Amino acid sequence: MPGTRLDLSRIEAARRVIDPIFLDSPLYRCEALEPDLGCAVSIKLETANPVRSFKARGTELVASLLADNGAGAVVCASAGNLGQALAWSGRGRGLDVTVVAARSAPAAKLDRIRALDARLELVDGDIETARERAAAIARRRGIRLVEDSLDIETCEGAATIGLELTEAAPSFDAVLIALGGGAMATGVGHAVKTRAPGVEVICVQPLGAPAMARSWHERRVVTTDSIDTIADGVAGRHPIPAVLDDLLLVADDAILVREASIIAGMRLLLEHAGLVVEPSAALGIAAILENRDRFAGRHVVTIVCGSNVDVDAYHRWVAR
Amino acid sequence: MPGTRLDLSRIEAARRVIDPIFLDSPLYRCEALEPDLGCAVSIKLETANPVRSFKARGTELVASLLADNGAGAVVCASAGNLGQALAWSGRGRGLDVTVVAARSAPAAKLDRIRALDARLELVDGDIETARERAAAIARRRGIRLVEDSLDIETCEGAATIGLELTEAAPSFDAVLIALGGGAMATGVGHAVKTRAPGVEVICVQPLGAPAMARSWHERRVVTTDSIDTIADGVAGRHPIPAVLDDLLLVADDAILVREASIIAGMRLLLEHAGLVVEPSAALGIAAILENRDRFAGRHVVTIVCGSNVDVDAYHRWVAR
Structure with a gap:
């Protein structure tokens, strides 16, 4: 892929350096979520490791x-x-x-x-x-x-998730990736688009921290003045130009979602998947909830990227 | 191992039959749990699959x-x-x-x-x-x-967890296994004792459903009249003689734990590991809580065997 900082052979080599405890994370269909979402949903679970995130x-x-x-x-x-x-x-x-x-x-x-x-x-x-x-x-x-997302290692590390996704059977139609600084979105996006170009790469960011998503839509860096989201893991204001350039090459869309949808996503993951997730990890489910027609009947993978939450805040969010 | 129904070569062969989505489940040290438990704790996570248990x-x-x-x-x-x-x-x-x-x-x-x-x-x-x-x-x-635990396939399937444990590095000192009918305890116990005889195999059952643990201690089948535990997954009353025989060959102990400790275990797994577990899956943590001196300074693996809970009941249990 010309013009990108990412390189598939370097990403493949990264798998030999990363402690195996972080690799080959679970990837499984979660049918219990599907009646509420109207599509086939698989989960790529990045929380079952010593640091409870993909980082x-x-x-x-x-x-x-x-x-x-x-x-x-x-x-x-x-x-x-x-x-x-x-x-x-x-x-x-x-x-x-x-x-x-x-x-x-x-x-x-x-x-x-x-x-x-x-x-x-x-x-x-x-x-x-x-x-x-x-x-x-x-x-x-x-x-x-x-520097997260700017330093290529942070993108290459995240990109190994993409390799694992493309090696899975059966294949899927779209992958939903939380968008913050862009390391995960560009990394996973590059691996997926190189190995499985037919799979749609969709980034998801909170409306309360929309800088990178807006930048993607406008094809230029857009900064914002403030942050207003519970999704602390993806809450930046100053997108990095080189990362945006990479993202423009691999993302098919950048969706913004409401806080209420993030909370609804966290609740669904708890109630139907038995998963505690931090708000950033529920962005994919939030995107499906806000775009049911778009995903109806398709097979979507969402990367559950972290589970580091303050338990009291978590209880408040998921309580009905 | 003479006298057992279990056979290591059959257990190894089982790995070629079982859908890989259930194999090689996450195994990782969870340091955040350790200050509360006083020992090194690793988690073998059997919930990140389409049925949310090891079964x-x-x-x-x-x-x-x-x-x-x-x-x-x-x-x-x-x-x-x-x-x-x-x-x-x-x-x-x-x-x-x-x-x-x-x-x-x-x-x-x-x-x-x-x-x-x-x-x-x-x-x-x-x-x-x-x-x-x-x-x-x-x-x-x-x-x-x-018939769970009587049918050798149910034990051999569970035993593949034991193979994975013994292949992990670094090694550990003890494995804590929820004890119900005995399929997991005999299967994992057999694999561990065959491949890593120095590792202590400890079964854990609720005081409110103690039939198999009592049978192990008395070396004969002891039945009970009633069940009084929230750990529905391990709540039997009539141990199977052939399973008890297998268990006697591999278990180093069978510990009974109180309901309050099971709930405390569920809460610790939520607060410090970010894991929703069903009561049976918290038995290992409960055993550590009730036997701190025994485990102090050692490296213990606990098998988190299932996460299928009614969410309302779960919220009641873990609420403080």
Whole structure:
């Protein structure tokens, strides 16, 4: 695929670097969801691993590269899942990991980052503030800054999910991918479009954090001033131009969904699939709920990308 | 291992028959649970598949054998998970599946059995009443009766979990297995004791349904008159002599746990692992909670064997 930063042979090679505990995650049809959704639904479950999200696929690549090159420290900004994954991958390789997060990030995510021996620095503001602070730390300490979605390893790691999807039988018609910074959407999208071009690649973002989806529709970077969504994992405001370029090559659509649909999706996944998911992981189900005609009768895969929630907030969301 | 009905080469062969969607389930360390439990804990997750329990490993063998022999129909008694699994495995092979269950079984389990095109017959009474009724149907219709734990395929299917455990690195010190009729305990126990004899095999049953655990301790079949536990999946009263014989060869202990500990286990799995589990799947955590000194500092694997719960009951259990 010309013009993309992604490369299938590098993605295939990534599978030999990532700890197998994060690979070959469950992929299964969930018929109990289907009466409510009107289509065949398969779940790609990225939560049954030590960090409860897909992010370690990418941090395994980053940490491995750093350790091979003799680096001793690394820093990232994170909404919570990248930081937890980098802490896990770095700890196993003797790296000194610093994570910068917003003070308002879910306590469960912050607690896990600390428990994994990372230094955690909290900032007032949102993920964009954290990104600036992490960059400053990297400059000052002269250490590697991991930038989610910009750093190709984060996209290549996520892309291994796409390889696994295309190797599954039976095949499916569309894949629904949570859209934040774009690492998962560009990575999975590239693997799917290269290996199974007939499969529709659909990104889903909350209406309350629509920067990348709007950018995709307008084919230019659109930033936003504020964030208003419970889907903390995908809540950015400043899309990265190179990531948008990659996304334009592989995404067939970028759908925006309402908060009520995200909550309804979380509830359906609990009630009919027995899955606790964080809001970002319910975006795919939310997209089906808002676009029933579009998906009717088709076979859709949704990537359940994380389950790191504050339990009290979760109970409030799913309570009827 | 002399005297057992189980055979490692047959268990290894079973892996070539069972649909891969049920094999190689996630196995991962869950550090977030550990501060509350005082030991290293790994989870073997048997819920991320189309029937949300381990039971299909066995029903795949049964249904495959029946289909190969040209059988057209099959019947079983079930607390809910075996019936759902047999319905799934039978549907894929064109079998007419009848499931007999207690009217008091969780509605979620009964609904799924119906949704998978099985005939569902409900009886007043408990699983033992359902077993009698299923046997009568098998005699009258001249069809195969699947008897959980007595039929060796149900044990061999479960035993494939044991193979996967022994192939994992790093190794562990003990495996905690929910004990009901004994298919999982004898099957997993056999595989583990054959391949990794140093690993302790510990069965866990509720105090409110203690028949098999008591039988193990007394080395003879002990029956009980009633069942009083929320752990519907392991609630039998009449242990099968041949299964007890197998269990005596592989189990190092059979622990009984209180209902409050089962609920505490479910809550810990939700809050620190993000897992919805049915009560039977929390028995291992309950056993650690009641025996902290015994497990302190060791590495324990617990098999999370099912997640089919009625959501309303689940919310009541885990609410604080």
